[in-house]
Amino acid sequence: MGQVSITPPEPLVLARGLTKRFGASTAVDAIDFEVAPGESFGFLGPNGAGKTTTMRMIGCVSPVTDGTLRVLGLDPATDGPRIRNRLGVVPQQDALDMELTVEENLIIYGRYFDLSYKEARTRARELLDFVQLTERARDQVEPLSGGMKRRLVIARGLINQPDLMLLDEPTTGLDPQARHLLWDRLYRLKQQGVSLILTTHYMDEAEQLCDRLVVMDHAKIVAEGSPRSLIEQYATREVLELRLRQEDMANLDGRLDGLAERIETLPDRLLLYTTDGDAAAIAVHERGLRPEQVLVRRSTLEDVFLRLTGRTLVE
Amino acid sequence: MKHSVRVLEHQLLVYRRTWRGGLFTTFLAPVLFLLAMGLGLGTFVDQSAAGGMDGVSYLVFLAPGLLASQAMQTAAGEAMYPIMSAITWNRTFQSMISTPISAFHVVTGMSLWMIVRLAIVSTAFVIVMVIFRATDIPRGIAMIPVAILTGLAFALPIMSFTVTRKGDASFPAINRFIITPLFIFSGVFFPVSELPTFLQPIAYATPLWNGVSLARGIAIGTIDAPLAAANLAVILTWCAAGLFAAFRTFPRRLVQ
Secondary structure (H helix, E strand, C coil), X not given: CCCCCCXXXXXXXXXXXXXXXXXXXXXXXXXXXXXXXXXXXXXXXXXXXXXXXXXXXXXXXXXXXXXXEEXXXXXXXXXXXXXXXXXXXXXXXXXXXXXXXXXXXXXXXXXXXXXXXXXXXXXXXXXXXXXXXXXHCCCXXXXXXXXXXXXXXXXXXXXXXXXXXXXXXCCCCCCHHHHHHHHHHHXXXXXXXXXXXXXXXXXXXHHHHCCEEEEEECCEEEEEECHHHHHHHHXXXXXXXXXXXXXXXXXXXXXXXXXXXXXXXXXXXXXXXXXXXXXXXXXXXXXXXXXXXXXXEECCHHHHHHHHHCCCCCC | CHHHHHHHHHHHHHHHXXXXXXXXXXXXXXXHHHHHHHHHHHHHXXXXXXXXXXXXXXXXXXXXXXXXXXXXXXXXHHHXXXXXXXXXXXXXXXXXXXXXXXXXXXXXXXXXXXXXXHHHHHHHHHHHHHHCCXXXXXXXXXXXXXXXXXXXXXXXXHHHHHCCCCCCCCHHHHHHHXXXXXXXXXXXXXXXXXXXXXXHHHHHHCHHHHHHHHHHHHXXXXXXXXXXXXXXXXXXXXXXXXXXXXXXXXXXXXXX
């Protein structure tokens, strides 16, 4: 910390007691985290948890209220433009230029990074190929589908060949096919060694893309680790989901006691956390319960979040 | 400077795609106004006992005023909806400041753009004036910078105000209560000395009257240094105040 040169072991992002207040409300409350070079790091949490505010502080467009933040070894308060020169930003809202063509959107953005028109045009062509939009290069942006616009924004964020890519909810609002195409592209970037920081409220997205993540809730970090380690630490290997008739739900009388390490009661179903879901399902039947629906599945980050906060992620 | 020019480049790229749509109004508005007011109404004024205005035909009297007020209207138009769009709906400015460009450069770059935009409409207007023989080419060229500065004296304060708003609700009021009254009462059609005495100081404080006074001085050839310097001082004061305000309101909106 405090040194300006960037040596490989130094974290790309370092936050200590990072805090953001808007008037009386605290959007980010003294969080600590580090992102290593080459790492793909995620902020998982519900809307309003402080993910976007954190991303904006890393992106040097929101001043830090308190605590320490270093991005690429530099201080956003004094070196904002130098840091932003090496970041690729994919904001939550696309913010594309509707008056310009697909290609022009990339070229003018390249100009912001002081690329020559020739260089910007060359990179734009390569990036359109990478995000599979080559045949739309001369089209207007407006008629593109949501997934195509998102891919264009990712291409735009790559025009300066960034050291670090910031993706704020990269696939929110997209259909499953568009999401998978996008994940595929981001996974390739990751393989090419681009460091990614992303926010999401989808656990499958976090599991797909993040080497390591922090779970945020109410402006604080409530857990940190790899998706696998978080699941191991905060959930069991398997989950048995039971949907019971209303009268059974009301009169369980301890009939499920001892069947699982932990039981969560949701409005419409019960979640039994256990190492062996099938065995637990048989035991439920042996105790005379006849659920309307039985599902055995592996634990996900959703279960981790439920355990940590007592709430589901997407409500 | 480099980053400000990038912002201007963005505007020019967009303008390259949209200028055709505005071409008609850019030339048609001056033609219609000069025809109707300058030649139509002007015939009556010139035939009256006064025999014109300030010793020249009404067309020559009126045209510089229309030039300055077209600059005002263009500036107000550019400083309202397009700026609101770039900061709220399209988030163009937010895209810019996630690169090495800062909010400061957005202000300077957009100011450069306003100058270019005003230069285009003012030049078009002067061409029409010359065609209608409302002025000659040297005087016409000399009036262009006056029109640009007059426009800028509106563009900068209005744009600094626009970015403090969440939506476009206040724009019709700006047109109705500021732009239109100024157009009518700032000496474009008749001298401000004809206004009630208590209204005259207000007119003298506006950028439009000062712009009209300067442009008309050039057109008629009656320009005198102390008045011209005072006119210029008022216009530049408005420009400076607007720029200063924009340097505060743009970062406050964009960087939070």
